[in-house]
Amino acid sequence: MINAILASTSTLHNQEYLEYLIPQLPELYKNVEEVLFIPYARPGGISHEEYTAKAAEAFSKAGIKVKGINEFKDPVDAVKQAQGIFTGGGNTFLLVSELYRNKVMNAIKEVVKNGTPYMGTSAGTNIGGLSMQTTNDMPIIYPPSFQTLGLVPFNINPHYLDPDPNSEHKGETRETRIKEFHGLNSQPVIGLREGSWLELKDNKVTLKGKLQARVFKKDKLPFEIDTETDLTDLN
Amino acid sequence: MINAILASTSTLHNQEYLEYLIPQLPELYKNVEEVLFIPYARPGGISHEEYTAKAAEAFSKAGIKVKGINEFKDPVDAVKQAQGIFTGGGNTFLLVSELYRNKVMNAIKEVVKNGTPYMGTSAGTNIGGLSMQTTNDMPIIYPPSFQTLGLVPFNINPHYLDPDPNSEHKGETRETRIKEFHGLNSQPVIGLREGSWLELKDNKVTLKGKLQARVFKKDKLPFEIDTETDLTDLN
Numbered sequence: 001m002i003n004a005i006l007a008s009t010s011t012l013h014n015q016e017y018l019e020y021l022i023p024q025l026p027e028l029y030k031n032v033e034e035v036l037f038i039p040y041a042r043p044g045g046i047s048h049e050e051y052t053a054k055a056a057e058a059f060s061k062a063g064i065k066v067k068g069i070n071e072f073k074d075p076v077d078a079v080k081q082a083q084g085i086f087t088g089g090g091n092t093f094l095l096v097s098e099l100y101r102n103k104v105m106n107a108i109k110e111v112v113k114n115g116t117p118y119m120g121t122s123a124g125t126n127i128g129g130l131s132m133q134t135t136n137d138m139p140i141i142y143p144p145s146f147q148t149l150g151l152v153p154f155n156i157n158p159h160y161l162d163p164d165p166n167s168e169h170k171g172e173t174r175e176t177r178i179k180e181f182h183g184l185n186s187q188p189v190i191g192l193r194e195g196s197w198l199e200l201k202d203n204k205v206t207l208k209g210k211l212q213a214r215v216f217k218k219d220k221l222p223f224e225i226d227t228e229t230d231l232t233d234l235n
Numbered sequence: 236m237i238n239a240i241l242a243s244t245s246t247l248h249n250q251e252y253l254e255y256l257i258p259q260l261p262e263l264y265k266n267v268e269e270v271l272f273i274p275y276a277r278p279g280g281i282s283h284e285e286y287t288a289k290a291a292e293a294f295s296k297a298g299i300k301v302k303g304i305n306e307f308k309d310p311v312d313a314v315k316q317a318q319g320i321f322t323g324g325g326n327t328f329l330l331v332s333e334l335y336r337n338k339v340m341n342a343i344k345e346v347v348k349n350g351t352p353y354m355g356t357s358a359g360t361n362i363g364g365l366s367m368q369t370t371n372d373m374p375i376i377y378p379p380s381f382q383t384l385g386l387v388p389f390n391i392n393p394h395y396l397d398p399d400p401n402s403e404h405k406g407e408t409r410e411t412r413i414k415e416f417h418g419l420n421s422q423p424v425i426g427l428r429e430g431s432w433l434e435l436k437d438n439k440v441t442l443k444g445k446l447q448a449r450v451f452k453k454d455k456l457p458f459e460i461d462t463e464t465d466l467t468d469l470n
Binding site for chain 1: 244245246247248249277278279280325326328329367368369370371372373374375376377380381393394396403404405406407411412413414415416417418419420429
């Protein structure tokens with residue numbers, strides 16, 4: 001039974017890091033004293049230590065301690081022993097590369113499927129999908145695979161951004177990119193706007209937050225879903 | 236001696252496909268009757284045939300015929316026999332995967348370095364750099380390598396987009412993404428705005444078009460360069 005929060009972003013406009021998610025932490029991390037933090041995605045290139053300190057500061061507001069996976073000699077053992085896990089955002093290619101290099105991709109998948117509570121934001125949410133192939137990030141490193149945790153039976157596009165009708169820019173819109181994904185892949189994609197998250201609980205996947213999300217299915221027109229929609233069978 | 240145009244985009248706002256580049260074609264493709272078109276990047280998932288027809292229509296305005304590489308039985312031979320090559324935009328991961336799958340990545344590199352005129356737009360320009368790692372595209376397919384043609388001694392970011400100072404969106408800016416690239420890679424990156432192109436001619440690389448471009452070097456502050464700047468030694 002999976003207990004997880006997969007959030008589009010760590011930070012909302014004019015808010016502090018994780019501010020809008022702090023109220024969710026006591027329920028997700030019930031009876032958890034210390035969370036294992038995965039800082040591998042290194043947003044803006046910051047160090048594992050800096051990033052862990054940032055997560056620890058935010059989690060302290062919910063009375064939960066944080067320890068970085070980099071502080072452990074054996075990362076696989078750290079995952080197996082963890083009371084809870086939080087994977088921060090940054091570059092998804094780097095995150096996935098490091099998860100494979102440290103041989104923890106499968107270990108995280110296993111413990112989370114067995115009930116260890118998990119939270120991801122941005123890149124940490126992207127890896128909750130079947131593959132990382134709907135990331136927005138640059139391929140700054142070549143990972144050994146694009147396959148990820150598969151906590152949900154579809155793919156996730158975090159930081160989903162609606163097309164700007166006034167834009168004169170000719171780079172592909174997010175919707176076009178996802179359409180190109182569906183030219184080669186069949187799983188649905190959920191575009192999670194900033195402020196939305198998926199709650200995985202009691203064998204159910206539910207859209208949370210105040211906003212709608214956008215669902216993309218191969219060869220279908222995309223459509224909006226309301227918050228509290230049950231996404232358990234989206235596949 | 237390389238003769239090439241590496242353009243940020245195929246299409247400018249309120250213009251037709253390739254419109255602003257048509258005046259450049261007679262000089263680049265001097266004495267060329269027929270150009271070999273590489274439609275592998277399939278923008279929006281269109282077919283090779285549709286994409287080739289689109290390129291042919293534009294090139295006809297410069298009196299040049301177009302044949303798609305997909306029309307040849309032996310793609311490597313098609314590259315070797317080509318009088319000129321044009322690689323269109325779309326998804327860079329798909330383009331690079333197909334170039335490797337059809338074993339033409341090295342063949343193109345070789346003939347272009349030996350003088351076969353080459354034009355790329357968007358993804359077709361991205362592959363002109365040392366690697367495709369500064370693409371903006373989604374990883375919709377897993378290519379066997381991120382290494383590309385290396386016609387210039389640096390990386391290219393096409394469709395370069397300045398940060399929007401009014402944006403409330405928390406996804407990474409282009410500049411942040413390139414900074415993350417430089418956390419792991421050392422080659423410079425040139426951010427080419429839409430309407431800019433690199434001209435490779437007489438052993439020189441020159442910025443063309445009306446706009447400035449933005450140069451990113453590892454551990455340095457990014458800076459602007461004017462059109463007509465010589466970039467031959469940017470590495």
